Every structure is written in structure tokens, then in C-alpha cells.
Amino acid sequence: xxxxxxxxxxxxxxxxxxxxxxxxxxxxxxxxxxxxxxxxxxxxxxxxxxxxxxxxxxxxxxxxxxxxxxxxxxxxxxxxxxxxxxxxxxxxxxxxxxxxxxxxxxxxxxxxxxxxxxxxxxxxxxxxxxxxxxxxxxxxxxxxxxxxxxxxxxxxxxxxxxxxxxxxxxxxxxxxxxxxxxxxxxxxxxxxxxxxxxxxxxxxxxxxxxxxxxxxxxxxxxxxxxxxxxxxxxxxxxxxxxxxxxxxxxxxxxxxxxxxxxxxxxxxxxxxxxxxxxxxxxxxxxxxxxxxx
Amino acid sequence: xxxxxxxxxxxxxxxxxxxxxxxxxxxxxxxxxxxxxxxxxxxxxxxxxxxxxxxxxxxxxxxxxxxxxxxxxxxxxxxxxxxxxxxxxxxxxxxxxxxxxxxxxxxxxxxxxxxxxxxxxxxxxxxxxxxxxxxxxxxxxxxxxxxxxxxxxxxxxxxxxxxxxxxxxxxxxxxxxxxxxxxxxxxxxxxxxxxxxxxxxxxxxxxxxxxxxxxxxxxxxxxxxxxxxxxxxxxxxxxxxxxxxxxxxxxxxxxxxxxxxxxxxxxxxxxxxxxxxxxxxxxxxxxxxxxxxxxxxxxxxxxxxxxxxxxxxxxxxxxxxxxxxxx
Amino acid sequence: xxxxxxxxxxxxxxxxxxxxxxxxxxxxxxxxxxxxxxxxxxxxxxxxxxxxxxxxxxxxxxxxxxxxxxxxxxxxxxxxxxxxxxxxxxxxxxxxxxxxxxxxxxxxxxxxxxxxxxxxxxxxxxxxxxxxxxxxxxxxxxxxxxxxxxxxxxxxxxxxxxxxxxxxxxxxxxxxxxxxxxxxxxxxxxxxxxxxxxxxxxxxxxxxxxxxxxxxxxxxxxxxxxxxxxxxxxxxxxxxxxxxxxxxxxxxxxxxxxxxxxxxxxxxxxxxxxxxxxxxxxxxxxxxxxxxxxxxxxxxxxxxxxxxxxxxxxxxxxxxxxxxx
Numbered sequence: 027x028x029x030x031x032x033x034x035x036x037x038x039x040x041x042x043x044x045x046x047x048x049x050x051x052x053x054x055x056x057x058x059x060x061x062x063x064x065x066x067x068x069x070x071x072x073x074x075x076x077x078x079x080x081x082x083x084x085x086x087x088x089x090x091x092x093x094x095x096x097x098x099x100x101x102x103x104x105x106x107x108x109x110x111x112x113x114x115x116x117x118x119x120x121x122x123x124x125x126x127x128x129x130x131x132x133x134x135x136x137x138x139x140x141x142x143x144x145x146x147x148x149x150x151x152x153x154x155x156x157x158x159x160x161x162x163x164x165x166x167x168x169x170x171x172x173x174x175x176x177x178x179x180x181x182x183x184x185x186x187x188x189x190x191x192x193x194x195x196x197x198x199x200x201x202x203x204x205x206x207x208x209x210x211x212x213x214x215x216x217x218x219x220x221x222x223x224x225x226x227x228x229x230x231x232x233x234x235x236x237x238x239x240x241x242x243x244x245x246x247x248x249x250x251x252x253x254x255x256x257x258x259x260x261x262x263x264x265x266x267x268x269x270x271x272x273x274x275x276x277x278x279x280x281x282x283x284x285x286x287x288x289x290x291x292x293x294x295x296x297x298x299x300x301x302x303x304x305x306x307x308x309x310x311x312x313x314x315x316x317x318x319x
Numbered sequence: 320x321x322x323x324x325x326x327x328x329x330x331x332x333x334x335x336x337x338x339x340x341x342x343x344x345x346x347x348x349x350x351x352x353x354x355x356x357x358x359x360x361x362x363x364x365x366x367x368x369x370x371x372x373x374x375x376x377x378x379x380x381x382x383x384x385x386x387x388x389x390x391x392x393x394x395x396x397x398x399x400x401x402x403x404x405x406x407x408x409x410x411x412x413x414x415x416x417x418x419x420x421x422x423x424x425x426x427x428x429x430x431x432x433x434x435x436x437x438x439x440x441x442x443x444x445x446x447x448x449x450x451x452x453x454x455x456x457x458x459x460x461x462x463x464x465x466x467x468x469x470x471x472x473x474x475x476x477x478x479x480x481x482x483x484x485x486x487x488x489x490x491x492x493x494x495x496x497x498x499x500x501x502x503x504x505x506x507x508x509x510x511x512x513x514x515x516x517x518x519x520x521x522x523x524x525x526x527x528x529x530x531x532x533x534x535x536x537x538x539x540x541x542x543x544x545x546x547x548x549x550x551x552x553x554x555x556x557x558x559x560x561x562x563x564x565x566x567x568x569x570x571x572x573x574x575x576x577x578x579x580x581x582x583x584x585x586x587x588x589x590x591x592x593x594x595x596x597x598x599x600x601x602x603x604x605x606x607x608x609x610x611x612x613x614x615x616x617x618x619x620x621x622x623x624x625x626x627x628x629x630x631x632x633x634x635x636x637x638x639x640x641x642x643x644x645x646x
Numbered sequence: 647x648x649x650x651x652x653x654x655x656x657x658x659x660x661x662x663x664x665x666x667x668x669x670x671x672x673x674x675x676x677x678x679x680x681x682x683x684x685x686x687x688x689x690x691x692x693x694x695x696x697x698x699x700x701x702x703x704x705x706x707x708x709x710x711x712x713x714x715x716x717x718x719x720x721x722x723x724x725x726x727x728x729x730x731x732x733x734x735x736x737x738x739x740x741x742x743x744x745x746x747x748x749x750x751x752x753x754x755x756x757x758x759x760x761x762x763x764x765x766x767x768x769x770x771x772x773x774x775x776x777x778x779x780x781x782x783x784x785x786x787x788x789x790x791x792x793x794x795x796x797x798x799x800x801x802x803x804x805x806x807x808x809x810x811x812x813x814x815x816x817x818x819x820x821x822x823x824x825x826x827x828x829x830x831x832x833x834x835x836x837x838x839x840x841x842x843x844x845x846x847x848x849x850x851x852x853x854x855x856x857x858x859x860x861x862x863x864x865x866x867x868x869x870x871x872x873x874x875x876x877x878x879x880x881x882x883x884x885x886x887x888x889x890x891x892x893x894x895x896x897x898x899x900x901x902x903x904x905x906x907x908x909x910x911x912x913x914x915x916x917x918x919x920x921x922x923x924x925x926x927x928x929x930x931x932x933x934x935x936x937x938x939x940x941x942x943x944x945x946x947x948x949x950x951x952x953x954x955x956x957x958x959x960x961x962x963x964x965x966x967x968x969x970x971x
Contacts, residue, residue, distance in 0.1 A: 056767075162903055162951055166910035167928075171944055174932045251773055255914050258775050259929050278779060278918075284787055293776030300771035308767055373876055378755070407878030414876075419869040422888050424895075424967055433887075434877045468967040484877060 057309025060243075063302030067295070071117040082111040082268040091285050101287035103273065104280050113291045116270040117299060119180070119263055124249040126184030127191070128242050134188070135195030136238065140230065142196070143203035154200070157193040165190035165252050173261050183256060187249045194245070198237045206230050236314040243307035247300040254296045270296050322388075323492060323524050324349040324372065329385030331364075331371050334378075339595040341367040341380070343548040346622070349492065354518065354525040356539030356556070358532065358571075362592055364548040365528045369494045372526075373412055374402045390491065408438045411485035415497040417477035421469040427455075427480055428465035431487060438488055454483040458513065475506035479513065486517060493518075494526045499534065511538060532575055536560060541628065544568050547593050547603035550622065554629035564631040566608045602633070610635055718942035721927070726946075727817025728797060728923035732846065733912050735820075735839055737905075739847025744854020745897075749890055751855075752862030762859060770852025774911045778845040778918040785841060795920040797838050802831055842919045846911045853904060854897065861893035868892075898962045902955035909947060 070077070080087055086106040087098075094101045100109035142153045169186035176182050207230075256262040257271025265272055270292040277288030324347075331342040342364040349355050359365045370376055372387060374394060387394040389410065394402065414420045421430060431451035435442055442450075452462040458479040469477060478498065485493055495514065499507035511534065518525055527538055535542055535556065542559045544551045544567065552565035563569045570588045590607035593599055599606055605615040614634050622630040623637060751762030786794035793799060797819055804819055815822050820839070823832035865871065866889050874884045913925030920926075924943060931939040963969045 056764075162906050162955060163948065164906040164910040164951075166913060167944060167947055170913075170928065170932065171940065174935075174940055175937070247771060251771070252910075254773055255775065255910075258773075258914065259917050261929075261932065274773075274775065274779070281779065281783060282787060284783070286783055289776070289779050289783075293773060293779065296773045296776060297771055300773070301768060304767050304771045308763075375872065375876060403878045403880070405878070406876060412873070412876040414869055414873050416869055420873045422870045422874065422892070424891055424965070425887075433883070434879065437877070437879050437883070470968050481873070 054309065054313070056305050057313065060302050060305025060307075060309055063298055064306060067117060067299050067302060068121065070114055071121050074115045074118060078111040078114045080108040080111040082107060082115045083266060084108075091280050091283070091288065093285070094287055100291050101285075103288050104276060109273075109287060109291060112268040112273055113270070113295055115268040116273060116292055117295060119267070119269055120250055120253045120257070120271070120296070120299070122180050123183045123187070123253045124246045126180055127187040127249045128245050130184060130188035131191045131195055131245060132238065132242065135192040136199055136234070138192075139196040139199030140203060140234075143200040144207065144230075146207075150200075153196075157196045160190060161193040161197075163190055165248070166255055169252060169256055170261060173256065178262060178264075183253055183262070184249075187252050191245050191248070194241055195238070198241055199234050202234050202237060203230050206233060236310070240307050240311045240314075243303045243310065247303040247307070250296065250300045250303070322348040323351045323390060324526075325386075325388040326368075326372070327386040327388075329368070329371060329387065330383045331367050331376055331380060332383050333380045337596040340548055340598060341595060342371065344619075345385070345545075345548075345550050347543055347550060347553070349524055349526055350541075351491075351524055352522055353540045354527055354538050356535035356542045357526060357528045357545060358530060358535055358542060359545035360530060360592055362547075362595065363545040365530075365545050366496050367548075368545070369412065369496050369526065369528050372494060373406055373410060375406075375412075404438065407434065407490075408488045409490050410492045410494065411488075411490040413478075413481050413485050413493065413495040413498045416501045417474050417481055418501065420481055421477060423469055426466050426468055427472070430480070430484060431465075434484060435487060450487060454487045455480075457486070457517070458483045474502055475509065478502060478506075478510055482510070482513065482517070486521065489521065490523070492524045492526065494528065496528045497530070498527075500529070500531070507534075514538070532572065544571070547598065548595065549603055549619075550632060551604065552629075552631040552633075553622075554626070554631075558626065558629055564625050564629070564636060565633050566610050566635070567604045568631070570607075718939045721939070722924065722943055722946050724817065725922060725924050725927045728921055729909075729912055729916065729925060731818045731820060731839070732842055732915065732921060732923060733905075733908050735843040736846035736850065736912070736915075737908060739843055740850035740854055740904075740908075743848065744851040745858050745890075745894070747851070748855045748858025749862050749885070749893075751859045752866060753885065759859070762855060766852045766855035766859070768852075769848055769855075770850075772849050773914075774845055774849045775914045775918040777849060778842065778915055781841045781845055782919075792841055793838050794841065797835060797921055798831070799834050799838075802834055804831075842915050842921065845918075846908070846915045849911060850904060850908055853900070853907075857897050857900070858893060861896060862889060865889045865893040895962070895966050898958060898965060902951070902958040905954045905958075906951050909951070 084107060087108050088102040088106050090102065090106045091104055092098065092102045098108050098110060100113055103109055103112070138153065142150045165187050168190055169183060172182055172186040253262065254271040254274075257269050258274050260275065262271055263269050265275075273292035274289050274296075277285070277292065280288045326345060326347045329342055329345045330340070333339040333341055345364075345368060347355075347368075357365045357368065367376070367380070370380075371382055372389075372394075376382055382395070385395070389405065392405070394405070397405070421427070425433075428448060428451050431454065432444060432447040435447040435450055436444075448465070452465060455462055455465060460476060460479060460483070464472075469480075472480065482498075498514070499510050502510065514525065515538065517523065525538075527534065529535060539556050541553065542556050543553045544559070544565065546567050551567045552559070552563065554564070559568065560572065563572055567588075573586045574588065576585060588607055593603055593606065599616075601617050602608070602611070602615045602620050605611040608615065612634075618634075620632040620634050622632045624630050625636055747762050747765070751759040782794040785792045798804065804815060804817075804822055816825075819835040820832060823829075823835055866885075871884060871888050874888045875881075879888075912923065913928065915921070916923045916925035917929065924947070928940065928943045931943065
């Protein structure tokens, strides 16, 4: 009974995770469009060194502030750099931070939520109280605080974003655990000798997975926006590196002359990246939540 | 015959991913001053029929055919505003779950006042308030509670409030959709008595929708049995219980345990109600009917008169009485 | 309380001595020592913590490290009104757009409803500064309709209420100009607010759109709505007094949370539109490595968010008769 169980168990978890991808019904279009956008952007960022036509940091490659043309399909910025290359390269930092943030959140938030809710009692109440205090704090402000003191790095930004999002994971997991904990089938399992951790794994985890996916994708989208925002106000990457947020900072200076291309494409990419993951979240939520019809 | 409501060939369907036939070709009448019991299982279409009478069918539900006449007025072809005037004023409805039928953020008194002023705009607030107080008194609720909120009342009291709202403007017809299903037995008895008293006092007609044969036996003058969206049988109450003609009615009555007979096993009707999205051809009951024959599978039976004020839709009765349809 | 402690930990405890961060490595040690002493940073840590909390109780947000040791509190207060004005009007935009679009979609169903849903997701994914830029471009540069930066045009002086010849200013230009009866200035202030409030308000409305829509759809199907219709009430009454009124209740509970997000957005919006509010002050102080000022500002923001949450809780108790304090 115990040996082949973990294989079956993982398989059923994967099934839980992926089943909303299959079959008809609500939210399918949303989810797939989201997945599509997310994939394209990720691919673009990952393969940037190979597909980028020029080096994005080279100054004076073309005329300053020139509109999109055959030679420079997205135009050039105020330093004469090719905007197409900059746009292709611009998402790497932002996406890396997002990945790191989500991973940290899951690694910290989920176990704390599971254990705290399962243990119950004063521990649970205390932890919940702390989490609630952090919950409302805006991630941008916290990130600003951390970065001002500790400087910029992928880990720092990811940490700042993660800290504010952990309570969300915590809450979601906790509410599921609290609900399931009281159910008769858990008592039944206990009566045949199942112990704490195995109950957690077998009964609670599968139910938690779909909620986690929804939260993680929203977290990812939010992280993209926050990181881009930080880059925009100058608390992000060093300004010589290509980044969508930084491009907006500089492109902005050329705005009064009407050079829309200096900001449009970078901004659009941030939007699309955030949108892609948001759509996945909405679509997935719609498919796994019967109440939303 | 004194028909207050005349329903002719009414059909209602729900269109979502699939189309469900909730009510099919129903013809029925409700007479002045009578209590008509409408019985059937869940999904038989009885609630939908009640809603259709009130003009409360909203998309994805649609009335696809039929006529509804109330006191001489053609309800199906009235303007929206005219229909709204009748709703609540000439015909009123009481719903099943008193816990969720009242607006949680509105005081009880204001439910009345708003309602009264909607139908009679010239009523002053003071006058509306006193009407409300009288209505509540009729129901055994102290007037001091008029400014309380719904959550401060018990289930039974809330149902009384619903009844009070239904009666406030003296309607001719009340449709009660499972009014006591959500209440315990003692409260149920009180509510039923209340309904009887009020009906006598105000000379109302009552359409009582329920799945409980006991309530029907106690309250109804005539009974209409619905199955899968169609009328199976209509007859005076005593007739239905003593001499049911339709196989479904018979089976239904058989499932009621008889306290005097020592049955070891509870009777059930084998099988399950048909799918409303993909109904079987012919008589809807034939898959579960012990008497079904070839014709039942092919044709839908029309109602056949089986006695005074009685009819049943079953081919078994054809040889017995002359074939013509009377309501 | 917990928030305040967290801020203290991050700003004071973790980095060690912020004065060192402020100055370059090879600065004069005497200067560093003097700063450290002046700021009370050489006192034991737990004493510093108590000083911090005690100071806050008295409205003392610390002193600036920018050389003059000016108290941070008044600086914050001078920049706060701009942020308040921006957030307030943006919030109104967000709620109005969100609720009406959400209700519209829920009632209509079909294609309009799907569009509303997608709009909600799309607009929320918009970086607020990008939206701001687009608005500036379209309405300020391509078409010279609205001003794109600042709060008042050149040549305008913020006025205020005059009592006995003394001017009282709130710092909220729309309010001040009304109080002083200066209509021209009022219009100018409003014109400057349109684009930034639109940008911030629209992005935040995304959440309200989605929540209102979801809640409305559920509420419209509830029993008391059907019962209200059965009583022959006007459809408009049923939708607004019954469905919407109840659907909105859960939305009030998230307004506190939304305020925090609004503040983040405000920081970005102020930067984009060159509005001198708390957001730009914060960034400014960071660039000057004025850590005590940064700490003071963040603390102020945390207190602000807590107060708003409290107000929202009270508001909710007032709106929902089922909840009594």
C-alpha cells in the first residue's frame, strides 16, 4: 500500500494541476491566450542573445530618435540605440525577478500556511495576525525601502515582492486546510492510523494546488508590474542595461517632441507580459471554480 | 366555470449550452376561491410553471408557446409596465426559503412601504406604515418590530412576513412555491393554518406548489400532478387519493408509507426522472411505467376526461371514456 | 504596530549604521561620528526603538540626514496634500468606473459582459506610468487639450481661505481655490488633475470592475431579488436597491487593501506627471540617501494605510446591518 502510493500520488497531483487545460467550457479562451502570450514573451527573452538583430547597448547605431523604419523596425532612442533589440532584451531582468519572487513565495508561504493551519491553536492565530499586518502593505513601498538600503539585485527585488505576497498564499492555503481539516473523511483517515504529514499530503495538497496556480500567476503578473515600476523610478537596474522600465524613463524625455516609439513598445511589452499571466490566472480560476458559472 | 386563471398549451425552455424543456404544453385552470395543489418531484416543472404565471421567467429561460389569461386579461401580451402592475398587486407569490427571500439591508417595515408605494404612488409614508403595521398584526407579529432587519427574525417569522407582503395589497391569487419546505413541522403547521385562515378571510385563490402529498391532502380542493414538465393528472383531492387514474399518481401514492400496514420495504418508483434536455419520445413516464405499451413509446398522450372535473393523460384510459379534451 | 516594527527593523537594524551608507567610504570619520551622535544612532538599539515609537506618538517622524537635521514631519505634511488630492479623485474615478461597468456587464450578459470582463483584466495589467504616458501623448502633445505635468500652470499661486487677512491653506488646490472663490484657479487645478487621475483611477478600477461584475451576477440570481421582482417593483429599484446594494458590500471590505495599491500607483503617477507629492518626496530622499527621511515617510504611509483600513471597517459596519460593532 505504501510503496506505489507516492507515484500514484504525484500523478494525481499533476492531473489536478493540468486537468483544467483539457476539455471545453468557460475560460478556455482566456487561459490559452494567456498561455500563448506568456510563452511568446518568455521565449523571446530567453532567446534574446540569438534573435536580437543588434547589441542593445551600443550607442549611435542609428540616428537619434528616429521613427520606425525598415532598418530599425521599432525606431531608435535618444542615444541612437536600436529599440527592437532593446525591446527583445528588455524583459530578462523583470522575468527573472518574477520567477524568483514566485518561487520564494511558494517555498515560504505554502508550508507556513499548511503547518500553521493544521496545527491550529495559538500558533495559528499569531501567525495569521502577523500575516494580516503584512498583507495590506504595498509591495512597491516595501521594495523601495529594501532597495534603498540594500541595493539592487535580483534577490533583493524578488524578496521585497515576495514578502508582501506571502500572506496571500498563506491565507489561501490556510482557508483550504481549515475547511478540509474538519471534514469527516479526514477523521476517517485518522481512525485507520494516518498521521499528520500524510494527511496533509494526501488530502489537502491536491485541493490546494489549483488555488495556488491562480495565486502564483497573479503574483507573477504583479511582480512584473512592480519591477518595471521600480526600474522606471530609477531604483532598478543600472541604467546602461536594457530594460523595459528603464526605456520608459528615458523615452519619456523625448515625449514632448512626439516620439511615441520611444515609449510605446517597451510599455506595450510590460503590459503584455502582465496581461498574459493575468489571463492565465483568470482562465484557470474560471475553470476550477464552479461558482463563477 | 369560474376560471380566474386559464393556462393553455404553455411551454417554457431554458437555453444554456443545451436546451432544457422545463414545461411542455401545459393546460390548466385555477378557479376563483379554490386551492389548487400542484405536485411533482424536483425538476417536474412546477416551480417554473408558477414563475411563468407571474411573468418572472428571465433569460436563459423563455416561454416558447401558450397563452395565460388572468381575470380576462391576456398576460402574455401585456406591456412590461402593465404586467408589473399586476405582479404583486393582483397576483402575489410566496417563495420557498424565507431565510433568503428578504433584502438583508432593508428594514422589514421598509420592505412594505417601498412595495406599497410602488403600486400606489400617492400613498403617504405614514399611511403605508400603518398598512404595514396592520398586515404584520394579522400575521401575529408585533408592530414594534417593524424597524427590525430580516436577520433578527426567525425562519417562521420571516415566512409570515413574506405572506404579509403577499397580502398587503389584497391580491386575488397567491402562488405559494413550497412555502413550508424550509421550515420545521411545528412552524409548518402554523403557516398552513395561517394560509387557510387568510384565504377564507380575504376570499383568495391559492396555487400551492409542493412535493408533499400530506400538505396537498390537507389544503387543496383540486390537485394537479406534474411529471417531466407535463400535466399527468388533474382531479379533486379526495378523488386523487382514493382513485388515482394515472400510473404515475398511483406510484407516487404508493411510495407514501402507510402507518397501519406493516411494510418491511419502502416502495419506490424504479428508474429516475427523465433528462429535460433529451427527453424520451412519447409519454414521459413510459420508461418507468409498469403498464407501458407500444403506443406509449411513440405518442404523447393528451388529457382524457375521466370523470367530473377529472382528467389524466394516459392511453390506458382511452377505451374507458370518450375521447375529447375538457379542462 | 507590527508594520512599524518591520519598518524599524529594515531601516535601522539590518543595515547597521545608515550614516555609513550615506557617506562615501573615505569620508571624514569625525563627520560620521558627529552625524551618528546627532541622530541618536549611537544609543543602544532597544533605546532607539523606544525613541522611535515614543516619537511617533508625538508626531515626530525623525530628522532629516540631509545636513540640516530638519524635522521630517513638516516636510511630509507639506507634500502630503498633493498625494491626497490625487489619490482621492483617482479613487472616485476607480469606483465609479468599476461599479458601473461591472453592473452593466452583469446585467447585460453575452458579448458586452465578456468585453467588460476582459477590460477589467486588461486595464489592471496596464503599468500606470505607461497609461499616463499614452494619455499625455494623446491629450497633451498630439492634441493640446490638457496640461501634462504639475498641478498648476505657471503664474498661478495657490490661494486659500482668508480669515481676517490670514491665509489658511490645506494644500489641496482644488479645495483651496474653491474656498478662496478663485474659479479660474480651480479650473486650472482640475485640468491638471484630469490626466493623472484618469491614469491611476482607470488602472485601479480593474479590480472593482471584476468584483462588482462577479458579485452582481451572483446577487441577481438570489431569492430576494426574484421576490422583489415578484412584488412588482420597478426593475431599476430591483437592480440598484436590491442587487447592487448587496453586491457592493464585500467590495467595501477590500477598499482598504485597494488604498495601499492606490498609494503605490500614486508614487509612479506622481513621478510620471511631475507632481510634487509624497511619492516624489520619497524617491527624492532616497536619491539623497536620506535614510531617516525615508524611514519617516514609510512610517507615515503605514499609519495612513492602517487608518484607512480602520475607517473602512467602521464604514462596513454601518452599511451592513448584520454586523454590529
